[in-house]
Amino acid sequence: MVQSYKQKPDLQERYDSIIIGSGMGSLTTAAILAKEGQKVLVLERHYTAGGFTHVFKRKGYEWDVGIHYIGEVQRSNSILKKLFDYVSNGNLKWADMGDVYDRIIIGDTSYDLVKGVQNFKDKLVGYFPDERQAINDYVNLVFSVNKSSKNFYLNKALSPLISAIIGRFMRKPYQNYADKTTYEVLRTLTNNEELIKVLTGQYGDYGLPPKQSSFPMHASVARHYFSGGSFPIGGSSQIVETIDPVIEAAGGTILVNAEVDEIVVKNNIATGVRMKDGTVFYAKKIISGAGIMTTYKKLLPKASVVKHRLDNQLKKIEPSVAHSCLYIGLNGSPQELKLPKTNFWIYPEKGDHDSIVEKYLANTDEEFPVVYISFPSAKDPDWSNRYPGKSTIDIITLVPYEEFEPWNDSRWKKRGQEYEAKKEKIALRLLEELYKQLPHLRDKVDYYELSTPLTTQHFVNYEKGEIYGLDHSPKRFRQKFLKPRTPIKNFYLTGQDIVTAGVGAALFSGVLTTAAMTGKNILKKVMQST
Known part of the structure; x- marks a missing residue:
């Protein structure tokens, strides 16, 4: 109706x-x-x-589906x-997430991305003292690319006649960057693969690893958070x-x-x-x-x-990547459970982002190429007014649509035991990733539910359950x-x-x-x- x-x-x-x-x-x-x-x-x-x-509610909890910061x-x-x-x-009001908006975790080593441009640079130089020049050049380049993006996008709103006359000049500065991958550009600044891995540690925000993504897509995300992250109150x-x-x-x-x-x-x-x-x-x-x-x-x-x-x-x-999200409900307030506001981006220790993704896509039993953990109940100062003594966590990872394609013709919530068993296997693996970081939560989980690419397909009507619409490859920007x-x-x-x-x-x-x-x-x- x-x-x-x-x-x-x-x-x-x-x-x-x-x-x-x-x-x-x-x-x-x-x-x-x-x-x-x-x-x-x-x-x-x-x-x-x-x-x-949108949000959804289940078992006395509420989860934000797509807004994480x-x-x-x-x-x-x-x-x-x-x-x-x-x-x-x-x-619409916003709550600041604090100084550390993202924590990039590679193996057992953590790197904090902190708000404020100078703070961001200083923190990274603390981790990579020999890379001061590369880090400064990187930040300057991020600003340059974003400056050139304004005309590129405003050109899209022009009438066909005016765009035919001046559009090429409006697009060109941005496209000079857009034709290159993130990895290509970063390798002109540094040979330090660990630094590149850290700088591109937010690639899950746009879906493509550094050797496939267009550099301006990376630059817009990096610039977007230089002043920190916020969450809707x-x-x-x-x-x-x-x-x-x-x-x-x-x-x-x-x-x-x-x-x-x-x-x-x-x-x-x-x-x-x-x-x-x-x-x-x-x-x-x-x-x-x-x-x-x-x-x-x-x-x-x-x-x-x-x-x-x-x-x-x-x-x-091309459509962008598909994903799974584990929605977790916990007993205890965010304060009692000592939940951070900072997002965790967790990566395997060995290999660059692209080779890790490739390995995983060939065999999804391999280590997850990226695990993103968000703590929405800790970010929202109004949460405990609505849900006292409760908390929520979201955990997202890359899951190819093809993994769940056999159930494409089934109905939401009625996809059968085999489908549920496959979901449970992924959910338990993701829970272990959480416990590795915050072991004290092991006995606090009250409820969890996993979405799959078919869930996204059902709710957003994207053909292959893609999370970001179209791929952000250099080709897309042409x-x-x-x-x-x-x-x-x-x-x-x-x-x-x-x-x-x-x-x-x-x-x-x-x-x-x-x-x-x-x-x-x-x-x-x-x-x-x-």
């Missing part, structure tokens, strides 16, 4: 804009359009809104902070909770349990959407935040895909079609596929999409807002 995110809505047949999906890109697009006076309908196929920003929101003048304030009317459900009133204020609605069957296209003009139950909603503009692959393969009419050869575009991009405008009139894209992985990028995609739709300088408006 179609229902409103909050209450029984007064549904219209016609809207100014309809947005498919309710992830961060869609919510941002909807809120900005609402502030431009538009009545927007947001359609979410699942029973909960928010995409990777956000950078840049402690700086009041940062684009990201301004944007979050703009789309939530300043109602009240949990990531606050993102939808604070954005929904902005959409409603202009007469818009977020609908859940509202699955779109097909985008209605007539004479190459998008005019509406047909729902699974046959209902048709109409709008002047249609936007998909469902990901380019899902949009072109499942939502657009076949005739439109064939006409514009959109399937050829899809051959030029694809000019990854932008808001499509060859179909009045039909647009938003979300991480038109920018890069992560909540911050999806947030910024909303700026690009609304700028392309309205022809207005949305970014200027956001930056001038109070």
Whole structure:
């Protein structure tokens, strides 16, 4: 049954804009359009809104599915902070994670990544005293690349005519970096493989190890956290909770349990959407935040895909990695259990990231190539008000979709004993990784549940359960079609596929999409807002 995110809505047949999906890109697009006076309908196929920003509850616990930490929101003048304030009317609040946001653990050795650029450099020099020059050069390069990214992305919002005239000049500085892998660039700065392994210890934030990822993707993540990490106070459900009133204020609605069957296209003009139950909603503009692959393969009419050869575009991009997440509930408050706010990134001692991944993909019984441990209940100062005497932990690792492909045709929660046994084996291995780091938690675990790539496929509608949409390889940044405008009139894209992985990028995609739709300088408006 179609229902409103909050209450029984007064549904219209016609809207100014309809947005498919309710992830961060869609919510941002909807809120900005609402502030431009538009009545927007947001359609979410699942029973909960928010995409990777939603939470789920089980057995007296609550887990954040995709938000583990956000950078840049402690700086009041940062684009990201301004944007979050703009789309939530300043109602979304953040808690600082403290000095150490990430701990890179390689074998038995730990390296802390600390907030503040000079602190970050000093700490690394303490670990690698002979690499001072390389570390300074690295930080300077990260800033240079990020500076060049602004024009690269703003070009995506320009009209085709203006982009044809000046687009190449806007893209070129960034693409000079984007054509190189992270490893290629870092090897020009240092030969120290351990330092490279530490500097790229956050590669799980974008999914590709250093010899495969495009350097600007790495640089944007590194830069994103130089000022530290933060967590939404009240949990990531606050993102939808604070954005929904902005959409409603202009007469818009977020609908859940509202699955779109097909985008209605007539004479190459998008005019509406047909729902699974046959209902048709109409709008002047249609936007998909469902990901380019899902949009072109499942939502657009076949005739439109064939006409514009959109399937050829899809051959030029690859889906990103799939993963499993172990959601753990514990008896005891974060304080009682001495849970840190710092994230742990755990890697095998021997080998570089790429060779470790390769070894694991050949045999998933090998050591996990990366284990990420997050302590959301410790990061959220409001947690104990909601769940006294309880705590949660998330543990994420790389799991190829192919491992669970045999159960592709089964239904969520009804996939059978063999599937559950496979999940249990992975869950127990991940629990051991936790106990290695925090042995005192061994008898505190009350409940745990493992998601698989099929879980992600079920909830996010990504074909192979990928976590970050598209791969962030050098090839990806050469694809000019990854932008808001499509060859179909009045039909647009938003979300991480038109920018890069992560909540911050999806947030910024909303700026690009609304700028392309309205022809207005949305970014200027956001930056001038109070």
